[in-house]
Amino acid sequence: xxxxxxxxxxxxxxxxxxxxxxxxxxxxxxxxxxxxxxxxxxxxxxxxxxxxxxxxxxxxxxxxxxxxxxxxxxxxxxxxxxxxxxxxxxxxxxxxxxxxxxxxxxxxxxxxxxxxxxxxxxxxxxxxxxxxxxxxxxxxxxxxxxxxxxxxxxxxxxxxxxxxxxxxxxxxxxxxxxxxxxxxxxxxxxxxxxxxxxxx
Numbered sequence: 001x002x003x004x005x006x007x008x009x010x011x012x013x014x015x016x017x018x019x020x021x022x023x024x025x026x027x028x029x030x031x032x033x034x035x036x037x038x039x040x041x042x043x044x045x046x047x048x049x050x051x052x053x054x055x056x057x058x059x060x061x062x063x064x065x066x067x068x069x070x071x072x073x074x075x076x077x078x079x080x081x082x083x084x085x086x087x088x089x090x091x092x093x094x095x096x097x098x099x100x101x102x103x104x105x106x107x108x109x110x111x112x113x114x115x116x117x118x119x120x121x122x123x124x125x126x127x128x129x130x131x132x133x134x135x136x137x138x139x140x141x142x143x144x145x146x147x148x149x150x151x152x153x154x155x156x157x158x159x160x161x162x163x164x165x166x167x168x169x170x171x172x173x174x175x176x177x178x179x180x181x182x183x184x185x186x187x188x189x190x191x192x193x194x195x196x197x198x199x200x
Contacts, residue, residue, distance in 0.1 A: 002105040004095055006084070006126035008112045009136030010146045010175035015109040017051040018136060019082045022107060031077040035059035038086040040165065049082050062087055066094045073102055084110035085120035086165070092125040099131075109136075114164045115151035115173070117181075138175050141187030146175035150186065158184040 009015050019035070026033035037049055039061045050056035062081060065073075073079075079098060081087070087108075095106040108130070112123045119127075127133065140146040151159040151173055158181075174186055 002099050002103050003131035004099045004126075004129060005105070005107040005132045005134065006123075006130035007107065007109050007134045007136055008123065008126075010138050011111065011149045011173045012052065012175050013136045013138035013146075014051065014053070015136055016049060016082050017053055017055050019080050019107070019109045020049065020051060020055045020057055022078075023057065023080050026078055032075060033078040033080055034065070034076040035080050035082070036062045036065050037082045038062045038084075038091075040086045041083040062091055066091055070102060073098060073104065076104060079104060079106045081106065081108040082110070084108035084126060085112070085122045086110075087122035087125075089121060089125050092122060092129060096129050111149060113149065115149050115159060115162075116164075117148060118164070120164070140175065140177035140180055142177060142180060144177040144179070146177055148176045148178060148181035150174050150176045150181055152186055156186060158186060 007015065007018065023033045023035050035049055035057055037059050044050040044056065047058055047060065048056060049059045059082070065079070079095070081095070084092075095108065098104050099106055108122075108126055110123060110126070111120060112127070113119050138146050151162070153159055176186070180187070
């Protein structure tokens, strides 16, 4: 039976790589999976999804998907959504409709919370309506499980205020456990004027 999935994880937990691998698995089996992302996510260019480890693929936009006809959507065996935290409530509702009425699974990847540990709109409704909720785990620099997405400035100091959406990668965010998030301790890899270890 088709389901709506929400696979969430802190930044750097390989959510995008997982999404791209699932799409490839469908392709290998002669199936068609539709890759989507919200237009807001323009870090990797238009109509493109790219993971930190270098995997990438063309994609369509969520905003276009919700305007597609039933006949167009039925051409696909699965729908895969990256950066689903940026989706609006009505778009998540549309994913539910696709699962329940068209019988097509929808797999959403995204963050639960922002740099202030407050929920994104898309995550709120995925947590409320998804049939399956799974965590993609990653670790803090200390080795404990990371669940907080810390934003830091050019001086390597944690940021505690600002707009919810500020696109960036390893140059602006790091995943931390709760203890080190609360302390503002970004670990030994972030020093003044330098990038994270992953980018050295």
